[in-house]
Amino acid sequence: MRVHSKIASVLLLLGASMSIFADDCGVPGAIVGKLDKKKIDLKARFFQDGSIAVRARLSVNPDGGPGSYTVGDHGFTYIANGLSAWRNGKRHECDIPCSKEFRKAESKGFETGTTEFCVFAMEVEPLEPGRGLVSCGDGRLVIGNGKGKPKLGGMLDTVTGKQVRSYVSTTSSRHTIEGVVQHLDSETLPIAVTPRTDLLGKVVWIGGTGYRSTYAIIGDKGPAFGEGSIALHQLLRTGVISEQKSGPIALEDRCGAGELGLRPPFQSRPDRPSDKCRPGYTAKSPSDIRAYTGIIEELDFVVLGDAKFQMDGRIITEAVSAESIKSTADKAGYTKEAIDKMLACLPR
Structure with missing residues (x-):
């Protein structure tokens, strides 16, 4: 009787489950x-x-796009969105000061003594062939302080006819x-x-x-x-x-066809947030092209x-x-x- 009781219970549960999925609308x-x-x-x-x-x-x-991250932080997204600050073995959100520290480390080739970062959206390589890389957990790797650097990608054409070097972005x-x-x-x-x-x-x-x-x-x-x-x-x-060329847009090139012709999801993000192009206005700061219009x-x-x-x-x-x-x-x-x-x- 106990065996039959267990079988009956299982059948009852299966029946309930099947009745749920029998509905064309599945389950919430x-x-x-x-x-x-x-x-x-x-x-x-x-x-x-x-x-x-x-x-x-x-x-x-x-x-994943070639223009996502670039040297000098001129990519379609900010470099801070591809890494975290790495301090005392812990990850911290990368904010504006963190981005400035990244550019300092970048200018010094990420050598010993520069700030460390935990990277999750770019490929990382050692400063010298054969040197090991340091993990910061979840498949992420450390750059800076001699422990690694973002892997360089190809050169990108900008909207002003110049070029900028990319970092290899990942998916x-x-x-x-x-x-x-x-x-x-x-x-x-x-x-x-x-x-x-x-x-x-x-x-x-x-x-x-x-x-x-x-x-x-x-x-x-x-x-x-x-x-x-x-x-x-x-x-x-x-x-x-459609293809979109990268920034940066130097001050002398501001408010030209390349900037005025941007279409969503792209937008111009000047160094001064209020420095937007408009009739009769002279721009006062350089700008970058970001893909931020959701x-x-x-x-x-x-x-x-x-x-x-x-x-x-x-x-x-x-x-x-x-x-x-x-x-x-x-x-x-x-x-x-x-x-x-x-x-x-x-x-x-």
Whole structure:
């Protein structure tokens, strides 16, 4: 009788579980999001095939793009967003004084005696071949004080016809192009950020009122859901991925065509915050081009549970493109009708 009782209990539990998932709207839950730099719980629906429907705003994450971080801190995002201050074996948020210390260390080649930093969004290399690197936890590495330096990338053309040297920016997932493993490029690929590593490599559909719809790959890990690459922002706004040259913009070059022609998510960020270009005004400070114009309206997201790229660990075994992202969704059988049905389950 006891055996039969246990079996009956198991069947009862299975029946309850199956009845929950028998509903086309799956089960309610939450995924970590962000609002005004604070983490929040985003209401979501979780479906039996692993799909997730959720609504969120979208900020810009340029990581992985060649113009993300540069020597002299002129990249599409501030150098402080790619590292932490490293003091007494602990990480501390990198603020304005920290950024100044970075530039000092940079000017001295990150040699012994310079400030130490814990880097998480750039590749790190030793100051000299053969010297070991120092970990600061979670796969991050120390630069400064002779312990390492950010790896230099290529030269970038600026909007004023000059050049600036980049640092190699990283993403949690990488892909394989002609046998070479590379980071996903924020400037050419629609990429979404996830707080959950199990979602890396999956395809997500994104759209919203007043915006176009597009597919993206979940290719980078961050603290919260609701960040996307430069290319993703462009596709949502215009349907086209377009190249943007880097800053800096020297004082004598301010308010020219390169600055006045910037389109979201790009914006001019002068050294003096109020030093904006306007008719009849003469600029008083240099400026940089940052990718900081996010989408403040809520967008619809559907992570497609069965649409995932083949991966070896965190390495995607093929070259990712906007076309291959959509093809992966199509091959998994996700139609617009199926996506709309999942979105209909979200409360308004």
